[in-house]
Amino acid sequence: MNVAGKPYRTIWLDQEDTRRVNIIDQRHLPHRFIVESLSEPEQMARAIAEMHVRGAGLIGAAAGFGMYLSSLTAHQSSLDSFLGDMASSAEMLISTRPTAVNLSWAVHRVLAAIAASGTTVEDKIRICLDSARAIADEDADFCRRIGHHGAEIIAEISERKAGATVNILTHCNAGWLAFVDYGTATSPIYAAFEQGVDVHVWVDETRPRNQGASLTAWELGQQGIPHTIIVDNAGGHLMQHGKVDMVITGSDRTTFTGDVANKIGTYLKALAAKDNDIPFYVALPSSTFDWTVRDGVKDIPIEQRDGDEVRYIEGLAENEIISVLITPEKSTAANYAFDVTPARLVTGLITERGICPASEDGILSLFPEHRATVPHSSNHFRF
Numbered sequence: 060m061n062v063a064g065k066p067y068r069t070i071w072l073d074q075e076d077t078r079r080v081n082i083i084d085q086r087h088l089p090h091r092f093i094v095e096s097l098s099e100p101e102q103m104a105r106a107i108a109e110m111h112v113r114g115a116g117l118i119g120a121a122a123g124f125g126m127y128l129s130s131l132t133a134h135q136s137s138l139d140s141f142l143g144d145m146a147s148s149a150e151m152l153i154s155t156r157p158t159a160v161n162l163s164w165a166v167h168r169v170l171a172a173i174a175a176s177g178t179t180v181e182d183k184i185r186i187c188l189d190s191a192r193a194i195a196d197e198d199a200d201f202c203r204r205i206g207h208h209g210a211e212i213i214a215e216i217s218e219r220k221a222g223a224t225v226n227i228l229t230h231c232n233a234g235w236l237a238f239v240d241y242g243t244a245t246s247p248i249y250a251a252f253e254q255g256v257d258v259h260v261w262v263d264e265t266r267p268r269n270q271g272a273s274l275t276a277w278e279l280g281q282q283g284i285p286h287t288i289i290v291d292n293a294g295g296h297l298m299q300h301g302k303v304d305m306v307i308t309g310s311d312r313t314t315f316t317g318d319v320a321n322k323i324g325t326y327l328k329a330l331a332a333k334d335n336d337i338p339f340y341v342a343l344p345s346s347t348f349d350w351t352v353r354d355g356v357k358d359i360p361i362e363q364r365d366g367d368e369v370r371y372i373e374g375l376a377e378n379e380i381i382s383v384l385i386t387p388e389k390s391t392a393a394n395y396a397f398d399v400t401p402a403r404l405v406t407g408l409i410t411e412r413g414i415c416p417a418s419e420d421g422i423l424s425l426f427p428e429h430r431a432t433v434p435h436s437s438n439h440f441r442f
């Protein structure tokens with residue numbers, strides 16, 4: 060997508076020094092656009108944990124490139140010591156953030172690729188780079204396809220409204236900054252806008268880190284999409300007053316039964332949407348499905364972050380980014396980063412292969428290759 064008219068991805072191999080990987084350090088947006096260059100796997104792990112890069116698809120791609128950086132710094136004297144170091148790096152990268160499944164999916168994809176082929180360390184390093192690039196390219200391609208499928212839903216609503224503005228509410232940032240390009244929740248919006256559909260986006264600010272107010276709003280602004288930032292609690296009111304036509308969010312992990320883990324507060328939006336008969340869609344690439352978990356509320360690990368993210372707020376003051384305390388000094392804060400929206404509240408899932416109901420049957424009809432391996436429920440008798 061474009062930044063000041065120039066096309067960017069969120070992560071890329073440095074063209075002049077292919078031992079370095081560049082990222083956009085999102086902690087400084089929307090006030091500063093800063094590119095950070097990384098050469099060590101530990102730097103990539105820190106960038107993920109401290110959210111220089113964030114968002115399900117992007118941390119998957121970052122983990123892929125992190126494995127490539129690991130291959131460059133791993134012991135090269137023997138294949139055994141090289142593979143031992145790669146296994147340790149894999150653990151380090153996976154431990155950075157627990158909820159988004161793309162992270163471990165990407166790490167395991169690179170590990171499987173180096174286990175399957177290559178007879179020398181040099182071969183394995185090349186395979187790591189090829190895998191990292193493939194993960195990133197695939198993420199961008201899948202997000203583009205999600206845009207194509209999701210735009211049909213927006214176009215239908217526009218037709219039903221005789222061309223009047225389609226108001227879409229989104230939560231957090233499931234935009235191109237959260238992936239390698241296009242985004243998931245925003246991709247249908249970008250595609251519909253390009254097709255000439257009149258769209259307007261309600262952007263939830265998304266406390267405590269304000270990914271909506273700082274990232275989604277910035278992204279939409281760069282693409283010229285009309286949008287309005289609202290406080291997290293405004294959505295229900297807007298829905299009651301007919302000011303929201305649909306909700307689209309992203310996902311950090313979706314069970315094969317359709318339960319969706321996404322940024323904290325998503326569940327409340329889904330409840331309000333259900334109560335007001337407003338379609339609630341979740342857009343995700345297949346790398347975000349967890350094919351092993353049946354019950355999302357029970358079994359998806361929910362990241363808890365430092366309470367200081369709640370107690371302090373960051374912003375621009377006299378051209379400096381500063382952090383200010385907004386709570387009593389001695390109060391503690393809990394910081395649950397994600398919640399799970401049960402499948403029954405989700406109208407449909409927008410994937411790279413098309414749109415399906417948020418149910419085991421719906422998901423497996425689009426991804427039949429997983430039918431044989433998903434765990435069967437104990438009360439589901441199979442012949």
Ligand code: MRU
Nearest residue numbers: 113114115231233237309310322
């Ligand atoms: O904590 P973050 O910013 O990495 O959270 C992830 C998200 O951006 C959202 O939950 C998003 O809606 C999921 S899709 C990337």
